[in-house]
Structure formats: structure tokens, C-alpha cells
Amino acid sequence: MVLPSLGMGLEKGTVSTMEKREDAKSPKNVWRTGIRKFATNTTLHGVRYLASNIGRTRKCFWLLLVLLCSSYMSVQIIERVVQYYSSPTNVNVKINFNQTLSFPALTICNQNAFRATAAADSNVYGLIENLFSHNTSQSNSTTPDDQVQAPRPQDIDIKELYTRTSHSKEDLIVECKWQDTHCGPENFTEVITDHGVCYTFNHDNENPLRISSAGSEHGLKLTLNVEQYEYMPGPHDAAGVKLLLHDGKEFPSVANLGLSIPTGAHAYVGMQLVRVENLPKPHGTCSSESSPYYKRYSPDACQLACFTEFMAGECGCRDMYMPHLGDYPPVCTLDEYINCFKVKEAQVYRRVEEDCFCPVPCKFIIYDSVISFSATSAYAQERLLATTTTDTLQQKYLTARETTSRMNPIKFNKLLSLVLTARDSFQEVENVMISVGLSRFSAQKEALRAIFDDVKSTWGKKLHYLRWQEYHVNKNFIRARQAMEERTIFAALLGFQELGYQVEIRIHQMVHPPSNLTLNDDLRLNLYLETMNMINGRLNLCEKTHENLTQLYNAYLNGTPIFNYQYLTEPRAGNVYMTPKKLLNDSLFRTRYSRTHSVRVRQDIRTVQHYLRRYSAIANNSYVNNTLNETELHMANVMFFSRARWFYHSRSEFYKEAIDYPGRFMKSKIEDFERRWRSFEANFQSMMDSINVILSNLVDLNNSILRRIKQGMDSTDKYIRFGKGHKTTGGKGTGLGRYSRGN
Numbered sequence: 001m002v003l004p005s006l007g008m009g010l011e012k013g014t015v016s017t018m019e020k021r022e023d024a025k026s027p028k029n030v031w032r033t034g035i036r037k038f039a040t041n042t043t044l045h046g047v048r049y050l051a052s053n054i055g056r057t058r059k060c061f062w063l064l065l066v067l068l069c070s071s072y073m074s075v076q077i078i079e080r081v082v083q084y085y086s087s088p089t090n091v092n093v094k095i096n097f098n099q100t101l102s103f104p105a106l107t108i109c110n111q112n113a114f115r116a117t118a119a120a121d122s123n124v125y126g127l128i129e130n131l132f133s134h135n136t137s138q139s140n141s142t143t144p145d146d147q148v149q150a151p152r153p154q155d156i157d158i159k160e161l162y163t164r165t166s167h168s169k170e171d172l173i174v175e176c177k178w179q180d181t182h183c184g185p186e187n188f189t190e191v192i193t194d195h196g197v198c199y200t201f202n203h204d205n206e207n208p209l210r211i212s213s214a215g216s217e218h219g220l221k222l223t224l225n226v227e228q229y230e231y232m233p234g235p236h237d238a239a240g241v242k243l244l245l246h247d248g249k250e251f252p253s254v255a256n257l258g259l260s261i262p263t264g265a266h267a268y269v270g271m272q273l274v275r276v277e278n279l280p281k282p283h284g285t286c287s288s289e290s291s292p293y294y295k296r297y298s299p300d301a302c303q304l305a306c307f308t309e310f311m312a313g314e315c316g317c318r319d320m321y322m323p324h325l326g327d328y329p330p331v332c333t334l335d336e337y338i339n340c341f342k343v344k345e346a347q348v349y350r351r352v353e354e355d356c357f358c359p360v361p362c363k364f365i366i367y368d369s370v371i372s373f374s375a376t377s378a379y380a381q382e383r384l385l386a387t388t389t390t391d392t393l394q395q396k397y398l399t400a401r402e403t404t405s406r407m408n409p410i411k412f413n414k415l416l417s418l419v420l421t422a423r424d425s426f427q428e429v430e431n432v433m434i435s436v437g438l439s440r441f442s443a444q445k446e447a448l449r450a451i452f453d454d455v456k457s458t459w460g461k462k463l464h465y466l467r468w469q470e471y472h473v474n475k476n477f478i479r480a481r482q483a484m485e486e487r488t489i490f491a492a493l494l495g496f497q498e499l500g501y502q503v504e505i506r507i508h509q510m511v512h513p514p515s516n517l518t519l520n521d522d523l524r525l526n527l528y529l530e531t532m533n534m535i536n537g538r539l540n541l542c543e544k545t546h547e548n549l550t551q552l553y554n555a556y557l558n559g560t561p562i563f564n565y566q567y568l569t570e571p572r573a574g575n576v577y578m579t580p581k582k583l584l585n586d587s588l589f590r591t592r593y594s595r596t597h598s599v600r601v602r603q604d605i606r607t608v609q610h611y612l613r614r615y616s617a618i619a620n621n622s623y624v625n626n627t628l629n630e631t632e633l634h635m636a637n638v639m640f641f642s643r644a645r646w647f648y649h650s651r652s653e654f655y656k657e658a659i660d661y662p663g664r665f666m667k668s669k670i671e672d673f674e675r676r677w678r679s680f681e682a683n684f685q686s687m688m689d690s691i692n693v694i695l696s697n698l699v700d701l702n703n704s705i706l707r708r709i710k711q712g713m714d715s716t717d718k719y720i721r722f723g724k725g726h727k728t729t730g731g732k733g734t735g736l737g738r739y740s741r742g743n
Contacts, residue, residue, distance in 0.1 A: 089283045101273055103209040103219075104367045105248035107191060108241050109198035109258065110172060110226055113234040114165040117396075120403045122164050124156070125232070131338070132233040157331040159192065159320035166197035167227055171396075173199075175223035178209070192321045195242055195254040196235070205248045216268060225393075226263055229400040239263050245271055245367040249296045251304065251323075259371050266374045274366040286362040293323035302358035310348045315340035419716050426709065437698050445691045452684050459677050465578070466673060470666040471567045472578045477555060480562035481659050484548040489651070492541040493608065496644040499538060500615075500637050506531040507619050511628040528623040535616045542609045549602050549654075556584045556658065580662065587661040594657035601654045604647035611640040 039047050046066045119125040169185040176183040188199040201220060202209045211218055228239055242258035261267045278286035288297040293305035301323075308322040308329065317332035318324060319341065332341050510527055513519040519527070555562050559581030566572050588598045614636040622628045 089279055100210045100212045103202055103211050104245040104271065104273075105203055105208075105252070106201040106220060107193065107198050107244045107246065107252040107254055107258075108172075108201075108222070108224070109193065109195045109243075109254050110167045111236050111238040111240050111242060111260070112167065112226070112228075112231045113162065113196040113236060114232055115167050115227065115230045116232040116400050116403045117230060118165040119232060124161060124165065125403075127334070128161070128165070129233050131334075132235055155333070157320075157333045158337045159331045161334065162192070162197050162320060167230065169199045171227055172224055173222065174225050175221075177221040179211075179218055191252065193252050193254045194256070194319075194321050195258065198252070198254060200248075200252065203248060208248060227396070227400070228263060229397045232404060240265075243267075243269065245269070245369050247296075247365050247367070250298050251294070251301055251321075253300050259369060261371070261373075264376060266376050268372045268374075270370040270372075272368040272370070274368055276364055276366060278360055278362045280362055284362075285359060287359045288361050289358065292325055297361050298364065299358045299360065303352055303356060306352050306356035306358070307348060310351055311341065311344065314344045314348060317341065419713070423713060426713065438695065441691055441695050441698070445688065445695075448684070448687060448691070455680070463670070463673060463677075466666070466670050468567045468570060468574075469578045469580060470663070470670060471565075472561070472575050473580065473584075473662045473666055475565040476561035476563040476575060477584065478659060478663050479565075480555070481552055481655065483563075484545075484552065488541055488544040488548055492538070492545040492605070493644050493647060497641060499534065500640050503531055503534060503615050503619070504633060504637050506534075507615075507622050507633060508628065510619070510622050511626055524623065528619065531619045532616060535612050535619070539609055539612050539616075542605050542612065546602055546605045546609075549605065552659065553588070553598060553602070556588055559584050580666075583662050583665060587658045587665075590661070591657055593653050594661070597650045597653040598658050601647065601650040604643060604650045607643045608640070608647055611636055611643060615640070 040052070046062050046069075114128050116125065119128050169188050169190065173185045173188065176185075176187065178187070183201075185199075188201050189203040191198050191200045191203070224241055226240055231239065238260060240260060240262040242254050242260055244252050244254045244258040246252050246257075259269065278284050280286055289302055290297070291302065291305045293308065294301040305323055308318050308324070311318055311322075312329035315332065315336055316329060317336050317340075318329045319337075320331050324330075506527055509519075510524055510531075551562065554560065559579045561575060561579060564572050564575060567575075567578075587594060589595050618629070618633055618636060
């Protein structure tokens with residue numbers, strides 16, 4: 001029965017396996033089997049758990065986790081692809097320390113575009129003044145047609161006007177030094193810029209200068225003369241120079257980028273070379289637009305070329321600094337410059353901004369400049385003047401001032417008005433200075449002498465009274481303290497320690513005589529009487545001391561003199577009126593020390609008397625009872641010494657802060673009074689000397705200066721009427737200071 005059962009089992013199993021193989025051959029089952037096989041054998045984390053026989057919850061968890069990770073991975077891949085196709089760029093900054101660097105081109109321009117003397121020599125001074133004067137009262141007319149009248153503005157172009165009247169480099173450059181080599185105007189090239197006629201150093205683009213070290217000693221040093229005396233109306237109102245460091249192959253835009261340096265300053269210009277390299281498309285937007293107007297592209301050159309083309313279309317001409325091809329477009333004449341160029345300028349600029357494409361170049365150089373200033377030292381100024389031909393500069397200065405004065409109607413009319421006023425006032429001034437001046441200053445001298453004599457008399461009396469008062473205080477108050485000190489106060493506690501020890505020994509001997517000595521009643525009595533006499537004598541001195549100190553205190557408190565010494569021949573009765581009662585009274589209370597010790601000194605002498613009486617009581621008890629309290633005697637001795645020292649301290653402070661103070665005060669007051677008199681006397685003498693000098697000068701004025709003024713006025717009259725001579729000649733003669741300096 002076992003075998004049939006086994007056979008049946010095998011048959012059923014065979015049939016089931018065959019059915020499964022037939023199902024697996026269908027397309028749907030093939031994909032399912034492949035996916036399951038892939039999921040089971042793949043190395044992707046988590047995927048094999050989706051095909052394994054685990055619980056449904058765990059399968060859902062792994063499915064969710066796989067989907068989240070797949071989504072995050074897809075986002076990252078997409079972002080990387082998008083970033084790649086966006087052509088990202090990085091900005092790399094490199095700081096290189098080169099052994100040598102090319103020195104940039106340096107362009108300097110005078111802030112004043114036109115030189116007054118050159119404009120006058122070219123007969124265009126009035127024309128320039130009318131074109132650029134901001135004060136319409138100085139112009140002959142206010143319309144452009146009037147402004148461009150003779151000398152034929154249609155025949156003079158703007159470039160010719162600037163070049164004929166600009167400052168020369170020989171006058172501008174006083175001193176030049178390149179590293180260790182001297183240079184000069186010949187090393188500068190004249191260039192036309194948007195600021196006018198300028199001069200460029202290191203203009204050779206093929207062989208530029210190079211530097212190997214930093215610092216002013218290894219660069220360019222310039223001493224410039226801006227000729228401010230040559231200044232006249234122009235397009236710029238500043239004084240000084242404008243400086244620009246730039247690439248020699250590029251146009252120097254001085255007006256927009258230049259550094260302004262004022263006159264009288266010592267300027268230090270530092271430079272840092274920055275080389276910029278941009279990326280073209282697709283990583284950047286840089287490019288270079290070619291043009292026949294320039295060799296090297298830059299946004300400024302591009303805009304300037306564009307401006308030139310647009311302005312040529314509007315006016316048929318250009319400004320003097322703008323690029324050109326051959327002779328086209330030509331430079332504007334003054335007529336075209338005023339009536340067309342300046343009128344259309346703002347409109348053309350807006351058109352350039354809107355229509356011209358001037359991108360950032362891919363490679364360019366920036367000279368980053370830093371400037372600092374310091375004042376020129378007096379030593380440097382003196383050295384410069386010593387090495388410069390001052391006569392030539394003075395002549396140029398006078399010529400320039402003369403030119404501006406003649407060409408400026410306001411200054412000329414002002415001079416004329418001033419001369420006429422001076423002529424009308426001269427006679428009156430002469431009368432006032434000579435006739436009235438001499439008499440009044442002489443009277444002032446006599447009045448000043450009378451005042452001095454009166455003050456001197458009053459001062460002598462005041463000094464006499466002060467010295468009388470000082471004598472009265474010293475002799476009748478302070479001297480009394482010295483007399484009291486000599487008679488009683490000094491002796492009251494003289495040798496107080498010796499006194500204390502002598503009393504202590506005698507009292508002790510009355511009770512305990514020495515072993516080698518037998519005291520009978522007579523000897524004990526003599527010893528007792530001697531001790532008491534010592535104590536009572538000091539008590540009497542202390543009592544007199546207290547009386548003296550009280551008298552001294554009351555004398556200062558009430559202003560009552562103790563003595564009555566006579567001062568010189570003055571009556572003694574006058575001492576009462578010389579007593580400085582407030583000063584004496586204030587000396588007792590002026591400080592904390594004076595207030596304290598003025599009272600304490602008398603209290604201390606009373607305390608000393610108290611302990612002397614203690615000595616007396618102890619001695620009396622020892623004699624009568626033949627007994628001695630050693631402790632009581634010791635304490636009396638200690639307290640007597642202590643109070644005696646207190647008295648000495650109080651007495652010293654009382655004398656210093658209260659008694660002696662009035663004497664010091666009076667001495668200081670007299671010294672200050674005498675010092676004030678010496679100052680007054682010196683001032684009086686100075687005033688008298690000044691008056692004497694004025695009187696002497698008035699006499700000299702009458703004999704010399706007034707005569708020169710008359711001659712100067714005659715010269716000025718010839719200058720005004722006939723144009724003969726020089727304005728400064730008349731100015732020096734008449735004393736018109738401003739015009740004698742060429743203003």
C-alpha cells in the first residue's frame with residue numbers, strides 16, 4: 001500500500017510542474033520573471049527587497065524609500081545638466097609681484113585753458129572772455145551772434161584757438177626728474193584732450209619706460225608752475241593741474257578721469273596696475289568692436305567714435321580732440337562750435353547712450369591711482385625760488401597782470417575810479433596828516449606826560465601808606481609775639497622732659513631715699529620745697545604764657561596793637577588808621593589750621609598746667625604720708641610729656657597760619673603793587689616812543705612820501721589818458737598797494 005501511494009504522488013507533482021513551465025513561456029510571465037530576477041540580483045540598494053518574500057508593510061516601506069531616493073537623484077542630475085549648459089564662470093584674482101612693470105603714460109593739463117598774454121597777442125582775448133565769461137555784465141552782448149563777431153570766428157577753428165593761446169610746456173614744467181635722471185619739457189609730448197592742450201610723459205608706445213621698484217624715488221618727480229597770474233575766463237574755473245595715468249595706446253580722458261591737484265600743494269600719486277581678462281560668449285559678454293577711428297578698442301574710444309559720427313551728421317564738424325579719418329570730419333570753427341556743436345551736444349550724448357553698442361573689452365588694463373597731499377614747506381619754497389630766475393618770473397607776472405587789467409573793463413574802470421578818488425582826497429589827506437596830525441600828536445604827548453606824573457604821585461603816596469601799614473603790622477603785632485616768646489613763652493616749657501624727670505626723681509627720693517643716704521626731716525623738707533619750687537615756677541610761666549597768648553589772640557581779633565612804634569616821621573596816633581583790622585581778624589579764621597590752633601594753643605597750655613598741678617599733688621602726698629603711687633606718678637609724667645609736645649605743635653601752627661600771615665600778605669601786596677607800577681611805567685614809555693616815532697614819520701612823510709605820491713599820481717594820469725608807462729609805476733608812486741603788486 002505504500003508503493004501505490006508514492007506513485008500517485010509523483011504523478012501529480014509532474015503534472016503541476018508541466019503547467020508552470022507552460023505559463024512561464026507566455027510574454028507577460030517572461031517580463032515578470034525578468035524583472036523579478038533583476039530585482040533579486042541587482043546591486044541597487046533596497047530594490048531586492050521589493051521582490052523578496054517579506055511582509056507587505058516592509059515592501060511598501062522599501063518602495064517608498066526607493067522612490068524618494070530615485071527622485072532626489074533625478075533632481076540632482078537635472079540641476080547639474082542645467083548648470084553645465086548655462087556656461088558658469090569663476091572670477092579668479094591673482095596678485096603678481098613682477099620684477100619690472102611698464103610705466104603708464106602720464107598726461108598733465110593746466111586747469112586754465114587759455115593764457116592771458118597769448119590771447120591778447122593773438123587779438124582773441126575779448127572773444128574768449130565773451131565766450132566763457134559767466135558774468136554777462138562783462139560781455140559786450142549776450143547772444144551767440146554777438147559773441148562770434150570779429151575777429152571773424154568763422155575763420156578760426158576751436159583747435160587753433162586752443163593751441164595758439166595755451167600754456168607752453170616750457171613754462172609749465174619747472175623741474176623734472178625720472179628716477180636718477182634729469183628730464184625736461186623735451187620729454188613731454190603735446191596732445192589734444194577733452195580738457196584742452198595737455199602734455200604727456202612716456203608717450204612712446206613702442207618703447208615705454210619701465211620701473212623695477214616702488215616708491216617716489218623710483219618714479220617721476222615734477223615741479224610745476226601753473227602760471228596762475230595768466231589765468232583768464234575759460235571752460236574751467238579751478239586753479240592747479242589735472243593729472244591722468246593711462247595706457248599710452250588709449251585716448252586720455254582727462255576731463256572725466258583726471259585727478260585734480262591744487263596750487264601750493266605737494267602731491268603724492270601712487271599707482272596700482274590691474275589687468276582684467278573677461279570671457280567671451282557663451283561664458284561672458286565681452287567683445288571688441290572694430291572701428292577705423294582707433295587702434296585699440298575701449299568703451300570710451302567706442303563711444304567717442306560714435307559721438308564723432310553722430311555729431312558729423314548733425315553739424316558736419318567735430319571737437320578738436322575727437323578722432324577723425326584724414327581731414328573728415330573737420331574741426332568746428334568757433335561759429336559752428338557755438339551755434340551747432342554746443343546746442344546739439346546733449347542730444348547727441350543721449351543718442352550715443354541709446355544707439356551705440358560699446359561692450360566691455362575682453363582684455364584691458366586699469367591704472368588704479370591713489371593721491372595724497374601735504375603742504376609745501378617753507379624750506380622747499382625758498383630752495384625753489386633760489387634756483388629759479390625770479391627776475392624772469394616777475395617780468396612775466398607783471399606783463400600778465402598788465403594784460404588782464406587792460407583787457408578787463410571792470411578792473412580798468414575800478415582803477416580809474418580809485419585814481420580820481422585818490423586825487424580828490426589827496427589835498428585833504430595832506431592837510432590832515434601834516435597840520436592836524438602834528439598838532440594833535442604833540443598835544444597827546446603832553447597829555448600823556450601829565451597823566452603819568454599824576455599817576456606817579458598817587459602811586460608814591462599809596463606805596464608809602466602800604467609800607468607804613470606793613471611796618472605797623474610787623475612791629476606792633478608780629479614783633480609783640482617775638483617779645484612774648486623771648487620773655488615767657490619760650491621759657492615756659494623749655495626742657496620739659498628734663499623737668500619731668502627731675503620732678504619724678506625727687507618725688508621718688510622723698511619716699512625711697514638711696515641706700516647709701518639717710519634722709520632726716522630737714523633733708524626731706526628741703527627736697528620737698530625744691531620740688532615744689534620747680535613746679536610752681538613752671539606754673540607761673542605757663543600762666544603768663546596763657547596771658548600773653550590771650551593778649552595776642554585778642555589783639556588780632558579786635559585789631560588792637562600791642563606796641564606803638566613810630567614809622568619814620570609819621571605820628572604815632574596815625575597807627576590806629578593803618579591797622580588792617582579785617583586782615584588781622586581773617587588770619588585767625590582763614591584756614592582750618594588757623595581756626596583750630598588759635599584756640600587749641602591756649603587749651604594746651606592749660607592742660608600742661610593741669611598736669612603740673614598733678615605733679616604738685618603727688619609730691620605733697622608723698623611728703624606728708626611718705627607713700628608713693630608709682631602708677632599715678634608714671635601716668636602724670638607720660639601725660640605731661642604728651643601735652644607739652646601738643647603745645648609746641650599748636651604754637652607752631654598758630655604762629656605760621658595766623659600770627660605771621662599778615663606780614664607775608666603785606667609783603668606780597670607791596671611786591672605786586674611795585675610790579676604793576678613797573679609794567680605801567682614800561683607801557684607809558686612804549687606809548688611815548690610810539691608817539692615820537694609817529695611825529696618823526698609825519699615829518700618824513702611830508703618831506704619824502706607825499707612828494708613821491710604826487711609823482712606817482714602824475715604817472716598814473718599819463719597811463720590812464722595816453723596808455724604810456726606801466727600801471728605798477730604809478731601804483732608804486734601813489735601807494736596803491738593792490739595795483740603796485742600788479743592786480
